[in-house]
Amino acid sequence: MASKVTPKKGSAKSTVPTTDRNQVESFDAIVRLIDAARQRAYQAVNTALIDLYWQIGENISRRIAAAEWGAGVVDRLAAHIARSQPGLRGFTRPNLFRMRQFYEAYEGAGARTSALLRQVPWTHHLIIMGQSKRPEEREFYLRLVVEQRWGKRELERQVKLALFERAVLAPPKVSPVVRQSRPEAVGAFKDAYVLDFLELPQPHTEADLHASLLARLRQFLIELGRDFCFVGSEFTLQVGGRDFALDLLFFHRGLNCLVAIELKVGRFEPEYLGKLGFYVEALDRDVRKPHENLAIGVLLCASKDDEVVEYALSRTASPALIAEYQTQLPDKALLQAKLHEFWVAGERSDG
Numbered sequence: 001m002a003s004k005v006t007p008k009k010g011s012a013k014s015t016v017p018t019t020d021r022n023q024v025e026s027f028d029a030i031v032r033l034i035d036a037a038r039q040r041a042y043q044a045v046n047t048a049l050i051d052l053y054w055q056i057g058e059n060i061s062r063r064i065a066a067a068e069w070g071a072g073v074v075d076r077l078a079a080h081i082a083r084s085q086p087g088l089r090g091f092t093r094p095n096l097f098r099m100r101q102f103y104e105a106y107e108g109a110g111a112r113t114s115a116l117l118r119q120v121p122w123t124h125h126l127i128i129m130g131q132s133k134r135p136e137e138r139e140f141y142l143r144l145v146v147e148q149r150w151g152k153r154e155l156e157r158q159v160k161l162a163l164f165e166r167a168v169l170a171p172p173k174v175s176p177v178v179r180q181s182r183p184e185a186v187g188a189f190k191d192a193y194v195l196d197f198l199e200l201p202q203p204h205t206e207a208d209l210h211a212s213l214l215a216r217l218r219q220f221l222i223e224l225g226r227d228f229c230f231v232g233s234e235f236t237l238q239v240g241g242r243d244f245a246l247d248l249l250f251f252h253r254g255l256n257c258l259v260a261i262e263l264k265v266g267r268f269e270p271e272y273l274g275k276l277g278f279y280v281e282a283l284d285r286d287v288r289k290p291h292e293n294l295a296i297g298v299l300l301c302a303s304k305d306d307e308v309v310e311y312a313l314s315r316t317a318s319p320a321l322i323a324e325y326q327t328q329l330p331d332k333a334l335l336q337a338k339l340h341e342f343w344v345a346g347e348r349s350d351g
Contacts, residue, residue: 047118050125054117057103060096098126105129105138116142123152127159134343137164148226161194165335169342173306175313175320178296182319185255185296193223193300195325206265209325210234210247213263227254237282246279257293258283261300268304268322270312277318300325 060077063069078093085091102125106117116139117125124145132138141164145155170191178185197219198212213220214233221228231249238244248261260279264272276297283295297320309322 043119046121049122050118050120053099053122054103056096057099057101058107060100061103061107064100098129101129105135109135109139113139113142116146119146121152124150124155127152127155131159132164140164140167154222160329160332162330162332162335165332165339166190166192166330169335169338173304173309173313173322175316175318177317178319178321182255182293182296185319188225188227188252188255189298189321190323192324192326192330194330195220195223195327196329198327200327204265206247206263209263209265213248224250227252228259229253231258237279237286239278239282239286244279244282246283249283252296255293255296256291258288258295260295260297262297264299264301266302268299268301268309268312268324270308272299272301273312273316273318273320276320277316280318280320294319296321298323 060069060074063073064071074096075093078091078096081088081091106113109117120128120142128138128141128145132141141155141159144150144158144163148154150158167190172186172189172191174186174189195213197216198209200208200212210233217230221230229251231251233248234245235249236243237246246260247263250259250261251257252259260276260283262272262276262279276299280295280297288295297318299320299322301322301324304322304324313320313322
């Protein structure tokens, strides 16, 4: 084993010997192998469990549909499993009926949905089935659980925030250059971000909003989406011998680009786009690395008029997005009613 090396006074070098650092890196590589194997094992167990529940649900559904079984037979099935497999949990009458519901909810689903089913934990399935009425909504949350790797608590939060209803009724407001040259970027953003976790005074200033977001950066990153990585706050851009401070700078791994976020505590005004475009241009010229895509700018405002936003975005040459932040939970019941009207209107036009 290498002896401890004591640096000379004033030396900035690490006190950890090179051999020890190499050893730690080797150890970390093995830990990563263990973590990857555990994740694969967990996924394999989950896949087997979901397949089992599907098969049991299919069996029960078809026997009841064929009048071979009545509802009371499921009670006797649960008792039989308990007697024959003592200590086995999860096969009570309510759970057996949930397996039937699971099968009937996704029977005939396409290959894309079927692939998602096996990647989502059973507890997440119960939340989605219990609170999602339409196939489109169920697939929406299944896909996001897989993509964003939401835990149970975050899934419950997003359902409570009516994310599906908001995504359908209010898609992101982006400039034409984003929609035409980077269509995949549209799905990475939201029209409104719910920041109910912030403790903001009323009224509050941009400094209050800025400080609160930094203090709760983890929650903000979850609300933004899994691929967002924080780069800096009040990020300095030097142009023409002057310093300019960009409120927040992020990097989006999936889009492979910098994302500039400017904060406004009032309503959106068209002139804000000019400053945002200036920041995006400075990022592209002086900060962006050669392998990265062009930056995207986001104006996060307390409120916005969609018609004003449409006019302002229609002629801008900057890749920009206008969104609003909400500090209170949206009215889910109202959004569900509006979504129902939206579906009915769509069905009538199709007919």
